[in-house]
Structure formats: structure tokens, C-alpha cells
Amino acid sequence: MNGQTRILVVDDELHMRSALADWLGDEGYDVVTAAGGEEAIRLFGERPADLLLLDLKMPGIDGIETMRRIRTIGSSVPVIIITAYATIETAVAAMKVGAADYLVKPVNPEELSVIVRKLVTHQQVLQENIALRKQLEKSYEFHDLLSKNARMQEIFSLVRSAAQSSATVLIQGESGTGKELVARAIHRASDRAKGPFLAISCGALAESLCESELFGHEKGAFTDAKFLKRGKIELADKGTLFFDEIGDLGPKMQVDLLRFLQTRELQRVGGNEVLRVDVRVVAATNRPLEHMVEEGTFRRDLYYRLNVISVFLPPLRERREDIPLLGDHFLRWFAAHTRKNVERISSAAMGILARYHWPGNVRELENVVERAVVLCGSNLITPEDLPEPLRQPQALVEAGPDATLEAVERAHIERVLAHNGWNIQRSAEILGIDRMTLYRKIRRFNLVRTKPVPG
């Protein structure tokens, strides 16, 4: 096992680094050496090591700065700082930038051996953990969708089957639930995957422009039509056309779209040629289409044409088990893309995320995690990195029809505690329970005082 473990020893003094390298080599590690910070960063960039032994005082870039730069390239490699000039200040500085240990030269060989073995084992467990988590996530994945919720798994299965046909799919769900991701998943899982995927946001199109946008126009069809323009439907031939916010489609366009869905034929505006187009239509809406049909604002016949296969995406608050999974997934994605060494979300912060009611659904969670990664000053996202509104007890659970009794109880206790500055006696009196019962409930619900009151 040690044979694969690579240790980078960085020391400007030749006899020191060769002595350490010999000694670690004898312990069975694969050891590389660097004479300074720049060389270490270059070597690490070429092939990362599993452990770093860094001399503190070196000409040029010192050990602390070397470690800081290695951290900025997104590595969480454990680092042991070794120095002949130990001070409390340097030890604190080393720990602040995330050194795993701090040793003074000459080192106790037994101590060094134990520390190196401990860190290497810890790193191996960490890597195994990441690999296992990825493996587990894979079983929850469907293209870009991620869920272990039973309803979502049923949707994945439905989408997988629907993708094999050319049937029209209507996706309904609140804003931010991932309707476009489902549409793209249908496209990618279908035999049209090599064809185009075009999305049209119906809410963003003026009725007058919508016709030309969808069906195209011939040169000279109207005053500004200086060139022939192919419409989105024509351009999506052999592919998938996604109508987002279909509920916002105006009455005239509803008729035109219905005609196309019935015949699969179109004519460009101002043209006579009838074009046959092979396209799969997927539509999505966050508006209650059925209700709009009853009201008469959405055509019943178009609704039936669109609603051949129906997908209802549950809001995030109804699939709370996905919050840690999605939170970790977004964390890793944003940490990698911002090259920040943020490793995980603390249990207190995850508790807040898990209890929040997420009116903006997965998109809101994604934005919250992105913000937290950007603001986070360490490798751990804490409650302080979350937006203030999320940390307010009343934000956690609204006593809506989907809230459990336990969730309401937890939210109410948290609200009373916050309102009374976490004065246990007063809070217990208001809640009508004794202090010990309140303590037990605080422990049971894992409630955390996020903003301590001074004094």
C-alpha cells in the first residue's frame, strides 16, 4: 500500500531533504523532493502527492505560502510543516492555512512515523469515501438529474420509457424543479440524441414575433423580412423542441401549434411551401394548465395533444432526502469550478438546508450553495455562510399542509428560542414545558444557536 503513497519533501537544505527522503523511502513511501516552494508547486501541479512535508523557512516562497498556493489550486492534501525555528506565531499561521501537523527539527522518529502513517491512512479513507459516494450517486443519477426520492426514481423510469417513443411530453412542476433538465434528459436518452435540442421560452415571446420565431418566414413576408428565416420548429427537425412556460402561449399561437401537432406540417410566414418536420415536442409549465383549460385561457384540444405523457416534478420540500445529496453535489461542482478548497457542508449548516422550505426549489438550493462556496473562508460551509433569511427559524418550515407535526414542533421551538435570545427558562415557560424537557428537545432536534447574544 505504501508503494503507491507519494510524499513530497520540500526543504532548501540538501542534507535535510535527502535525510528525510531516505528515511521515508525506507518506510516504503514513494518520495519526491523539491528544493523550494516554486519547485514544489510545479511538481505538485504535474503529479499531486498524497502528503507534503514542508520546511517552514525557505528562500523565495516559504512553507506557509507554498501551502497556501497549493490550497488555491483546489488541493486538500495533508501537509506537515517542519521547522527548526518554532514559534507560537508560526505554529498558529501553519494551522490557520490548514497544516495537518507541525513538527520541530530534529523530529522524534517515532512521532514522525506515527503522524505520517495516520495522515496517509486518513487520506486513503477520504479517497475511498469519495469514490464510494460517487458510486452511490451514480445509482441516483439520470443524465443531469440526481435523486434518491422514490417519486423521482419513478419519473426517471417513466422518462426512460418515454424517450424511446416520439410521444409529446408535458412536464409540470414549480419553478426551479428542473423541468428543462428533464426535457434534455428525454432528448439525450432518445434516438434523437444526435439531433438538435432547441428550447423556446414562450413567456419571453411577443405574440407578433412568436409566429415568425416558431415557423420562420420567407424573404419579403413583411416589412423587416429581408432574408428567409427558418423557424425553431424547422431547425429542430430530427431533434427535440422544448416549449418552456407553455401556459404563457397566446391564443393565436395555441391554434398554430395545435395545427402543427396534428399535421406535423408547417408553412413559413409568407410562404406557400408545406414542410414536413420530424420533431419531438416537450412542453413544460409551472402554471395549473388543467385549471386554465377550465377557465378557458388554454385550449383543451392543445392540452390533450401536449399531455400524451405527463410528468409531475415534486417540489424540493417534498423530496427532502435529496437535499444533502444535491447540496454535496453542488458543493463539489462549485468548489471545482471556483478552484476553492471547500470540502463539505457542516452538519449544522446541512440541518438548516434540510429544514428550509425551498420555495425556489433545486435552483434556489444551487444558488445558495454557490454563494456559500464563494463566501466560505475555510474548507467547511457553516451556518454563517448561508443567507440570513435561511437562518431565521420562521424560514425553516411553514406550517403548510405538507409539514409534519415534528417539523412544526421543531420550527416553533426554534422560533421561541430565537425570540427569547435562547433564554431556556423563559422559552420553556412560554412553551409550557419544563427546562429539562426543552433541553432534551434541543438535543433531539439538533438545534443550534446561530447568532449568540453578547454577554
Place this chain on the structure above:
Amino acid sequence: MAAPTPRIDLMLAGGVTGEVGARVAQVVTERLGAQVSLSRAPAAAAWGKSPDGAQRDAGALLESLLAGAGETRLLLTDADLCTPVLQYVFGAARRGATVAVVSLARLAAPAADPRGPALLAERAGKEALHELGHGFGLTHCREPHCLMRLAHTVQQVDERGNDFCSACRDHLNEVFSAGPTQPGGSRS
């Protein structure tokens, strides 16, 4: 053709007793088939425990042993040894040169241990063979009972067996067949 017999000059420095020296000479003869000559190191060389009890630098000691060395030289000292990197070492060797040093400072049995001097001599013998092994070009070995297994503690020295594993033994046989070795790096 039989391998040439290695000749080892074993020197005792400071308060290292003749009994311990004789025991080490015996195991080195048995395990390496060496011809060992036992002598006391010159007092002027200051290779034993210093009057103030300060540690001696193992590397510097090897350097001074190297000067004028003809045969393989092994020094047993009562001085506590260190290196610029490590707070203490049980011994050190210059690979291929071949000089080696073993410190008895940390190998003594606790006062209450009835095995007392015998245990010290046994540990000294194991360490002497270990450092000579480095001197003859061996690196540390992962075989649990091989004499070349790394030891940071006296307990780990005790856990070693009394002989080299077959792979290390093969290496030694090759070295002895090839004749005198060339200077190389130091090991501890």
C-alpha cells in the same frame, strides 16, 4: 567458489563493556560468517559518551570512523546519537563504505528486568547486524521478523527476529561474492 570472508573491525567506545562487545562479535560472526577483530576505540577519538551527556551527531561520527578505515568498521558506543533531522537514532551506517555505528544509550533493559545485560547484548547484536546490513547495501525490509525491518522503538527492535530474511540474505551473499563494496550514502 566460496564467498570471501568479510573482515570486520569491531570497536568499543566509552563505557561499552567487553561482555557486550564479545556477544556482538559472536552474533556478527555467526550471521555474516565474518572474521571479527574486537578492540577498544582510542580514547582520543572521543567516540564514547561525552562528559556532559550531550548527544553525538551520527553522521559526524561516521565521518571520523571513515578516516583511515581499511576493513569494515563497526563502532559500539554508549553515546546517544542523533541526526540533524531525527532526535535520536539507534545506529547509522555509511552504505558501501563500510562504516557503521550502534548506540547502546537507548537499548538498556529497565532496571527491574532480570534479563538486564543479556537483553542489552541481544539488542546490540540485532542493531549491529541491522547497521552492517545497511553498510553492505541493504535498505529496510518489510518482512516482520527480518533484521532489516525499520525500528523506531526498543519494542520494535525486540520484535525483529535474529536473522535476515531470505531476500536480504541473498543480497548479502551477492555482495560478499563480489568482494569489497564502494562508498555510498548513510542510513540510520
